[in-house]
Structures are given as structure tokens and as C-alpha cells.
Amino acid sequence: MDFIRSMISRDLKTGKYDGRVVTRFPPEPNGFLHIGHAKSICLNFGLAAEHDGGRCHLRLDDTNPDTEKAEFVEAMKRDIRWLGFDWEEHLYHASDYFEQLYRYALVLVDKGLAYVDSSTEEEIRERRGSVTTPGINSPYRDRSREENRDLFQRMRAGEFPDGSHVLRAKIDMAHRNMIMRDPLLYRIRHSHHYRQGDDWPIYPMYDFAHCLSDSVERVTHSLCTLEFENNREIYDWLLVHVDAPVPRPEQTEFAPLVLDYVITSKRKLKELVRTGHMRGWDDPRMPTLAGLRRRGVTPEAIRKLCDMVGVARTQSRVDFGKFEFAVRDDLNRRALRAFCVLDPVKVVLTNYPAGREEIFSAPRMPGDGGAAGTRALPFGRDIWIDREDFAETPPPGFHRLRPGGEVRLKYACTIRCDAVVKDEAGRVTELRCSFDPATRGGLAPQGRRVRGIIHWLKADRAVRAEVRLIDRMFAVPEPPPDDIVGALNPDSERIVESALVEPGVAGTPPGTHYQFERHGYFFSDPVDSGEDRLVFNRTVTMRDSWGARLRKGSPGIDGPRLSVPEGADGDDGGTVQRPLSPGETLGSDEERRRFRDLRSNGVSAAAAASLVRSPKALELFEAARARYSEGAASIAAWLVNDFTRLLGSDDRADAGRLEPVALADLVRAVDSGDLSHRQGRTVLAALLTRGGSFEEARAAADLAEIDDEGTLRTMLEGLVEEFPDKAAAFREGRTGLLGFFVGQVMRRTRGKADPKAASRLAEAILSDPGD
């Protein structure tokens, strides 16, 4: 289960949203949906489907009138449905909330939390500062609430030209998060909105509109990609300060889908379409859902890919092979088989009567037990085979036809190449072969084994088709953002105008999947294919271990490798840095002084360095040491490890509740063996959440421990009996399994066993086979 699903289970358990799961998919209608969006769609709609009463809203995030169009909205709706998801009645537009958003903005103005800034764009930018320097306040920042309200209302009334004013939140121009430096909330834009017409001269910015739209729709889990991490702070700030109803939606970020050889920048894709490098948004080479669909990729394959990729926060790149696997895996199950000869070479079977024709039968779908039926393959004296299935001087390991060699014509018979006919240029024009009647229909009478099996077509029965050999869009896995065009794969589409297919393929309707045997999966183009014209797009090639082997044997055949930096696979000559000792990482003389002081009291270097950096912990340390002076090292260790950990992992923990005296008593009790470390930790947790003295906390905590040797031994012996293979594996050296046995003891005693005793006993019992 991924981290988002875990979070939702947790929320369901705690009743945070009263059992509701409401997600949303919020694209801006300024282009086409692509494979990257597919991940988000699968996640958001998937989540809704997995929970009773779950919902996923489709919300068009249309707050920028200059880039958005109704046609994009329609394309998006079509593509989402095609992928297999449904928003039911929950179709929304951010622009439908403009009035409500405007009222929220007035709330902020009236609270003195938003102001109208009349600076120029450049002034605003300059005053924002940089990531390392604070910004400075706008001269308009201290306008009165009344003036701000008046100005903002007049902005809305359309009294001011574009760019003359903006509405900004009043937060902090020195904020460490650049986004919080008085973010813009509204800008003036006298543009026609595809949906709202000319009603609005002001438009809300993303940060303002998004969280409030989520809130208006009572979304629970607002999922977006990692690049919005920094925006989460303003998301929460706005909901709090407009007093949005609780429980409020919460934003969670996940890693976007980044696929090798693909880009998912709508801006850049748009540019490729605009400049004609791609024929349209639905060009079969495009990573858009429309392009993938036209290429023959199925919704099932895309969903499968998203499944395989998972959802996590790690920034990742997905191998293109994973995409290809998902596509083949699905198409293998659904695509009917047929023969297709891309680059024909004539074969004349000299011992076959001219003018005679016989029909061989072949399965439409091998391995399905005949469920899909058979197809008829006419056979005769003149046939076509693919040029690459013959080699006059074959490379080592080549299995197909060669002079004097034999090959099987799939589903027909074996043939032997007797003579090669060439034109003046030396190009092979015809192969004169003889067929073996005894091998008809797949028989191999003499036990003779023919390695090569190739596809073929009877010359006068083959049907013409245009085949577009689609390949990956880019020549390199990571196209450089500043030179997308230069990275395009020059062979991303090779058009074979007159390929030949078997007669049964004639009349194939547009939108049909085929596997052209040994070539790959193909899809009759939904646009260009028609009754009298066959056009096929190659969706994906077959897995090709022969081609891979050839490429491996001769580097360079693989094409350019622009992405590999010079010397990347060699020694970069860098020097290995010596790790710094803890004391060396300290910044100031004062810190170093305290560090030496702590060291002289027996505190470990690592603990001392940590303590010095944390004034609060250091204060506690000094106070506790005053009561238990010989325990300096232990107190420091407790503070640096267990104390810090509890504070970080438990929301209820508060350092302020921990009395130094209680801490000192606790550490002393553990040092003296009065309490195990584990029990000490339990008491510390209680002290941090409830406060009080050590004795009180100790009395209140459930510290019962099973350390009775007999009980533990019985339990462990039972485990060894129950898991004899694991016990044996341990004796053979898999010492990690000790953890398994101790873990089982801990689990079965619901954490009550003394792990130290259990561990010691387990080791003794396991190492000694006994009988």
C-alpha cells in the first residue's frame, strides 16, 4: 500500500473527515491530457472507487482566461472517460466560484490580511528579494482597510487597466518560503473567458483559487505533484484566515510520472505542435492520451503502467521498457495475429506448380485453444518474404534464410534457398528456392530441426497497406529542457507506403489491434484508415532479443547517446572527502567551547555535538545533570536519541512538560538496572505527554515484563518447532533470522517480553540443536 492510501486509512480510522473520501482531478484546460496526468487520474479516481461513498471531482482549473479553451475541456472529458474513469455528476469549474472567491478576498481585506498593491510588475519582483535575501515591503502595504476595500471593489468593477493593481496577501516579505512573501491573490485581466465571457476583469491566482475551490467542494484529500510542496503553506494559511469550514482539505504531494524518452510539459508539447514537429495533439508519437490512443495503446495498458509505477514521494524516472511491457502485456491478450511483409523480396518455389494455390490454416490467436478461430493463408509458387529474413552472409547465430540454408515458412512448409538473383547494383531481387512437400503443415519427418521460422505472403494475394513505424519521440532518455527540438528522434516515424498484409486483413475497420507476427503490435489508424485504405500505426515492437544481441555486439548501432555526459562511466577524478568528526561540524567558538566542556564530562562526541546545537535540550541537560552528575553521558544520550525521537514522532509530546528532575531520576533508574531501557522509554513517553514526576509516571505506566526464563524458553522452543526451516536456516548462517524469532516472541506477548532475555535465549536455543 502506498503512503497516500495509508494516510487515508488512518483518516478513516480516526474519523477525521467523518468517513468521507473526496478527491479531485483539477487540470487547467489549456492543452491535452498526457501520460503524466494519467497517473494523477488513476490515483484520484482510483481512490474514490476504492472507498464506499468515495468521490472524485473533475474540476477544470480555469482561472487564466488567456490560455484556456472550451475545446480543451471537451478533449479532457473524452480522454478521462476513455481511460476508464467517471466523475458522474461532479463536474466543476473553478471559474464558477469566482463570485464566492471574490467574497473570500473581501474577508481577507476586511481583516487587514490583504492589500491592493499598485506597484509595477518589475517593482514587485525586485522587492521580493531572493532565496538568500529577504524582500522589502511595498510602499502600498499599509493602505487602510477602507482604501483597500474601495480599490479592490473598483478593480472588480473594471475601473483599472491591466497591470495597474494587484491584490496581495499581507504575510511577511522576509518569509523563508518565497511563496509566503505577500503572494498575489488577484490580477487585473480584461480578457474574454471561454466560460464566463466578459463578466470578470479580475482573475484569482492559482494559490488563492485552488485551496478555496477544494474547500467549497468539501474535498478531503487534495493530491498534487511534488513541485507544489512549497505551496502547501499558503494553501493552509488561506483556509485558516478566510475561516474556511472544518474539517479542511489537506494537500499531499506525490512524485509526478517521469518517463524516459518522453516529456510531459504541456507548454513544450504545445510548441512541438505549433511548429509542426508533430502533426497535432493526437500525433501517434505524442505522449498525450489522444496520441497514445491513436497509436494503439489501450487504457488498460496505461492503467497497468500506473499500477506498476506506484505512488511515492521519491523523485523518480520510469524506464521506457516498463511502458512497453505494460502495452505488450495487454495487447498480447487481445490482438489478433496476421502476417505483414514490410520490405518484400520475391521467393520463387521452383518445384511448386505455377498457377496452383492451396490454403493453409493458422490460428488467429495462438494458445487460446482455438477460441478466436482460424485464418486462411493462401500459398503458391510466388511468395514474398521480408528482406531482413534473408542474409547472403549471415552473422554468427543467424537462424533465418541463407544461401543453401533452410527456413520454415510459418504454418506452411520448409524451403531451401538454391539461388540468389541480384540486379546490376548487387541488390537481391529474387530467391530461387525449393520447398519440401514432406514438411507441409508443420511436419518434420526426418527429425530434422529447422531453427528459423519466418512469415510470408502469397505474392498475388497480398494486400497493400500503409504502415507507420512509430518509435520513441526522443533520441535520448532525458531530453534537455533547453533543446527539445534538437533531441527529437529523427526516426520517430518511418512510413512504409506499400507494405503487404495477408488477405484477411483487407477491410479492417479503423481502430483495430493486430499483432503482425514477429514485427509487433499495430493499430489501424482511427483517422486515416478507411474502407479502401489501410493505414496501420505501430504501437510497440515485439520484444527483440536478437536485435538486442546485435546492438550489444556492435556499439553505435543503437544511435546517439547524447545523454551520457563525457567521462560519465569513467573515474571522475574526484577526491574522496574525509568524513568530518562531530566536533568539526560546529560553527562558532562558543559552540566549540561547550562541546569541549561536554566531552570532558564524558559525553560522547556525537551526543555532545547534537546537544550543543539544541539550546533547549542543552538547558534540560544542564538541569538534569545538576541532580545526577555522574550520569552526564547517559542523560546526553537520552536527550539526543529517545527524547528527540519522541518529540518528532508523537504530536502529543511536548518538551516543556519534561521536568529535569524527572529526567534525571529516569536515567538513574535505567543506569542502575532498576528499569530496562525499553521500560525507560515508555516512562519517558509518559513524561513528555503528561508531565509529572518520574515516580508518578512510572507508577502509571504499564511496565509489566515477562523475563521468566521458563516461559520464554517454552515459547521459543515452540517457535523452533513451528518454523523448523527458519531455525535450520539460522544454523546455516542466516543470523538475521534471530530477529524473526525475537520478533515473534514480542508479538505473541504483545510486547511484554523482555527482549534482551528473549534474544539471549533464542540465540542459545537456536545454536544448540538439542537432540
Add this chain to the structure above:
RNA sequence: UGGCCCGUCGUCUAAUGGCAGGACACCGGUCUUUGGAACCGGGGGUGGUGGUUCGACUCCACCCGGGCCAACCA
């Protein structure tokens, strides 16, 4: 010279502090009328250094590496 986030097989992704597992890719084998598919098997991993713990991928510290943030885009 800041803040936030992220580092697990080649790649993607799991593991309430308790057996480092799965998938793709790769290699080998069986079978085979697709150099395909199916099936079986194999190699390969916790960025580094310390610390805490009976036990660390998991907690703590530091280091290293990567990503995001300074549009009146989203």
C-alpha cells in the same frame, strides 16, 4: 548562500524498530511453427560516517548527492 522535500537491486516500489520482498530489465533453462509468449531458475540493493538499541532501511546527528521555490502561469 536560505527554506522545504527526497535518497532501498540497473529502474520502479514494499517492509507497526524484528526474515530486505515484489515488478520491469538482465542472464540461464524447459517448451515452442513468432529470435514472440508461457513456465522454471539465477545474479543484483538499504548514499556515507558515527550514535541509540537485544535488534536499525526504519530513530538521532553530521556529511554527501538530487529535486523544488525569487510568472500579474498552473
